[in-house]
Amino acid sequence: MPPLANKNVDLLQGTLDMLVLKAVSLGPLHGYGVLLRIQQISGDRLGIQQGSLYPALYRLEHEGWIAGEWGQSENNRRARYYRLTYAGRRRLHAETRKWNEMADIIGVILAATPERA
């Protein structure tokens, strides 16, 4: 299996932040780990532009939603691990709720059938 596949569905605009938050909410991860986890959870159906991941991580840290710390990787190398902060957890909840609501509404709209006169 290729480690990172990116031939599948493209990410919706503006959802990368939410996915990164969700990924690190399950436990501290380094950047590469974030990619792997998202891919793994999505069942290899979602690909992320690697180039856009790190700016996103830095942006989230700037906002105070995740915190980065240097630690040891599995094979004893220096890696930067990100964990969710309290503010990040609240943000994730809010984003999730908004997303669900949005999905609901759009689902309802798309499920509409022509009314019978």
Add this chain to the structure above:
Amino acid sequence: MSLRSRFSTWWKAVSHPASLDRDMQDELQFHISRYAEDLMRNGVAREEALRCARAELGSVDAAREKCRAAWGTRFIDDLRNDLRYAARMLARSPGFAVVAVGSLALGIGANTVIFTAAQHMLLDRLCVPNPGQLRLLEFAEPDNGVVEQTWGWGDNGPNGEQLYSSFSYPVYSQLRQENRAFESLFAFKPLDRVDVTINGQPRALNAEMVSGNYYSALGVRPQIGRAIQESDDGAVGSGPVVVISDRLWKRQFHRLRDAIGKTILVNMTPMTIVGVNPPGFTGAFSAQSAPDIFLPFSMQPIAAPQSFAPHPSLLTNNDLWWVMVMGRIKPGISDEAAATSLNVSLKSAVRATMTVKDDKQLPNLLLVDGSRGQNENVRNLAKPIYVLLSLSGFVLLLACANLANLLLARASARQREMSVRLALGAGRGRILCQMMTESLMLSLSGGIAGLLIAFALRNVVPRLLSDSWSPPAFSARFGWNIFAFAAVMSIVTGIVFGLAPAWQAVRTQVASGLKESSQTSTRRRRGLAGKGIVVFQVALSMLLVVGSGLFVQTVLNLGHSRLGFRTDHLLLFSIEPPQTKYPKAKSTPLYRGLERKLAAIPGVQSVTLTNIALIAHSHSSNIIVLEGNQPDEKDNPSVLTNEVGQHFFSTYGIPIVAGRAFDASDTETSRNVVVVNETFARKYFPNVNPIGRGFDAGIKPLVHLEIIGICGDAKYESIRRNPKPTFYASYFQQKDGIDGATFAVSTRMSAESIVPSLRAAVQSVDRNLPLLDVRTQNQQIASDMQQERIFADLTATFGILALVLAWIGIYGIMAYSVSRRTNEIGLRMALGALPKQVHRMVLREAVRLATLGIVAGLCAALVLGRIVSSLLYGIKPWDPITLVGAVGLLAFVAIAASRIPAHRAASVDPMQALRHE
């Protein structure tokens, strides 16, 4: 989102860019190697795996840049780049940078110096808690008001009534008792020049008399010792105590605590120091300068009697209004309500203390803002300050105009660069930012240099505004507001002169800018902004040249004007013997003794004294009753008078044209004689010989005065005033004596070498008498012309500066225009134009610009001339010679400045110019 994390990440990015960079590098490297490992595990070859991993991550540099930007560093990075670039651009043309920063520093420095002075005079508040609650009591009354004798500040009100800020002591007492609207009413009175002897050394100090509740009402506590309190201000003589200023404590007592309890002589009266005021406290009268000693009103009859009052105690005097009254208004009470209730009290107090005749009007009470005290400085110095402010404003404008011009020329030269930048994808906003960074960098450097200049010169204006021999009117402080002012001014000037060039840079069209070979002949509009600036410069120079012409001639006229007396080798000093020791005529023998002692000093040629010093903005006048007139008649003339010593006319070199001067035969007991000036004789004794005739003068009872001589006309109070009818009386024939005298010593010795012997002579007569205001007669005269001289110096300096700047401006714009039109000129010459014609064409252009500027400047000069006309002497603001001279000068400058460009244009080689394309 949290501000903390935003700031801490931003700060890390800004303060430790290198370590952040390393971390990002490591992080991305880790990503690549992990990905490559995973790829290799899937059977990809090592080389291929690494290549692939790098490719998928994209450019590491770009990613790093984006990460930094995510931490909010975009702005600072851009700024840093812009600054670096701007510094490089300036370093490449150091001449330009020096001229730009130098002229801005001059402009901003001058403005800051004058702003510092202006804000002191206009904004300084009393150094007490909540000065905004203080109200000063004033009253207004028409000409036929019941109050006839005042000692203190007075002014004309808007409706022709008189305004005063003084009250009689009995009226103040009653107001204080009946007061409901104020926390409490307190009184004070500034006293100029009280003779104070400390440790045996006499000196003249300013004092303030205060009521017992003054300190508690103002809320001021002495830094050591105690304040003056109610118990000090009881019966006359109950409080022989003084509180001294911080300055006096430092200067005379070296900040030693044992100053408390020391006894000093105040007008020969022993008084005990009980406290030292906090530094910065200036009393209630002025916010700029602090009196050195504060004493209670209860000591006035003993320590500060006044010669003009019939009885030493002013505290029981119902007719003389002299006490200033202030109060803290109670919260929640409006000024109107407070004034109304006080007005009722005032009227009843006047009725209770004075006899009010039917035709007399009662005074009306007014409340004015007391947070700045009486604030006399504003009234006296506002006009010169405004003139100075506008002059320095002009200089800054000129500097801005010149810079804008220089920058415009540079911007045109950099058009290609701008086009390249735009073509490479720079946003117009970025280019605007970059250009503004450059001008702001210039203006801020100029601002810093200007601030340094201003700090060095901060006390120049206060010194200019006071006489050369007395201490400055106030001392300038540098606070945050000065820095803020300089910073704001730098930024504003940066924007003002940077806007036009920046705009031009932004407007650059990529396509035309790149292919432009800059010799197109049709686009004359390009230089329009620059030409506008040159016209403006010429107009401003015109204004300054006319101004300097007027002021320089004013000073010359004043300097050459005939005074009527000799001014060289005359040393002046004043003596003000305290009334406590020398009441009324008791001072006459003192003066006689002093005259004798001074005349005996080796090197002194002659000595005299005058009640009022000449050319010192002061005079004394008297109503005279000519023979055959009745004393009560309304049209009895008022003439000037001065009480002088026996040798007055010889010491001052005033000629006696008929009769005789005073001599030894005129004594205290002989008949009263006077010498009149020629104007007096001509006006009141036409066609008759006045010698031996006489007139009556004086305040009841009238004294008959016999004219013994006629002297030449001499100016009296100011160089600007032509001699008026004046009579000179001898001081020892004054029944009530004279209050204070200015001695004039004629000597060939220098002031430094003779003053010690003068001082010794005075102190051998009375060791507690200080010499006041030692100056030469010429210094006294110079101080009369000081304002005019400042204006002349400043306008002349600024005028020359303006001419130089205009020269540079015209030269720059013409040279620029010629270089742009080389091609066109070549074409003209190829088609048969003669060099002479080309030469003339360029000159015509310059003359056209100059004419526009000159006309505009002329109009402005005529309008503004009206404002300064009161400051001129012997010349009208529309003086044709000055105006024509200024026009000629500017026309000359314009032609001279454009000669070189014109010559260059005329010597264009047509072949070369056309080939250049």
